[in-house]
């Protein structure tokens with residue numbers, strides 16, 4: 001024992017002396033965390049996953065609409081509740097355009113079941129998942145690894161020493177903060193409710209555009225496969241609570257259907273990170289999924305991108321662990337490979353989004369009208385891909401003189417300085433009714 005600076009007596013042991021030792025500490029058992037854990041455990045590494053909630057997959061904070069690629073990456077279709085073939089996009093005046101394909105173009109999932117499936121895969125590969133365990137902070141100095149302090153459901157602190165930490169802890173990532181990884185991203189407040197019954201076509205998803213209901217993104221109506229719907233909005237972080245936009249969306253749905261869905265079973269309040277994180281790696285750390293803002297900027301969807309990022313993270317981390325070099329330099333190929341694969345799509349999508357946020361309601365109506373014109377609708381059905389939306393956008397701009405009228409806006413978005421985003425006062429969480 002030695003005296004501390006304030007006269008107290010402190011123990012002179014290192015933070016790691018009484019810590020449990022693991023190769024990898026994964027923080028968060030969402031799709032990203034479980035997928036990384038499964039990959040690294042299957043390569044023989046000792047992987048601990050800490051999940052702050054008492055149960056994997058709950059609370060659900062997602063509409064659960066994904067592409068076929070997600071089912072392939074997850075290796076299961078068991079969590080599909082409804083394939084959808086069509087989509088309808090509604091402008092602010094409720095004029096709309098519909099697209100319908102022969103084959104399913106998207107799948108509505110039981111999102112909790114997806115998370116449980118991926119977590120099971122991780123445990124079967126040899127990872128250990130501990131629920132009710134929250135990552136709080138790093139203890140230093142690192143001594144051949146990092147030592148993290150986590151808190152259990154009973155309030156007791158646990159120390160975990162790991163060679164590598166994977167921050168898969170979602171939009172509010174405590175790992176990113178602890179490792180001081182800069183995340184210059186916009187966090188769009190989102191509000192969603194599940195309605196056990198709802199009018200609407202169960203074979204299509206609906207998207208609602210408009211500055212009064214969802215400036216900067218959109219509102220959605222997604223069939224839940226059981227006669228109900230998931231209805232939500234995500235919008236610019238302009239200080240207006242997302243619930244206000246949500247109420248306005250419900251009013252619009254009442255006009256569309258002639259009656260509003262009522263009696264929601266549950267609500268979700270959360271945030272969607274939009275932007276590009278310059279470095280997804282640091283000494284002994286990688287950020288994966290929402291923690292690294294790996295979310296499609298034009299839709300806010302992040303399941304496919306999280307799973308792709310996880311696969312790259314597993315590859316790079318396994319190499320670094322084998323070489324016992326967990327330096328930022330050794331982990332840098334993770335950021336590089338992510339950008340190689342999806343960087344261009346993200347840059348284009350962010351640019352298109354900057355145009356979208358500048359469009360007035362009449363201009364949004366004009367876009368919907370233009371998309372409804374015969375050849376464009378066919379182009380969308382032929383090229384539409386929810387994971388790579390900018391591909392169809394390029395085809396559309398090339399084909400449509402009416403869309404070209406928006407080019408002055410596009411130029412404005414191009415030359416405008418990158419916005420400095422206010423971070424909303426938002427603790428992602430859930431309000432259960």
Ligand SMILES: Cc1cc2nc3c(=O)[nH]c(=O)nc-3n(C[C@H](O)[C@H](O)[C@H](O)COP(=O)(O)OP(=O)(O)OC[C@H]3O[C@@H](n4cnc5c(N)ncnc54)[C@H](O)[C@@H]3O)c2cc1C
Nearest residue numbers: 028030031032052063064065135169170289290301302303
């Ligand atoms: C309203 C809404 C609707 C959405 N709809 C869709 C959609 O239809 N399709 C789509 O593809 N995407 C959608 N998304 C986005 C999608 O939900 C995310 O991109 C996806 O969940 C990211 O996975 P993840 O594993 O990175 O993060 P998450 O799924 O958020 O998982 C992070 C995990 O980390 C845990 N955690 C957080 N902090 C700590 C800590 N300190 N210690 C321990 N554990 C911690 C959390 O409890 C959570 O389980 C939607 C998002 C929202 C908000």
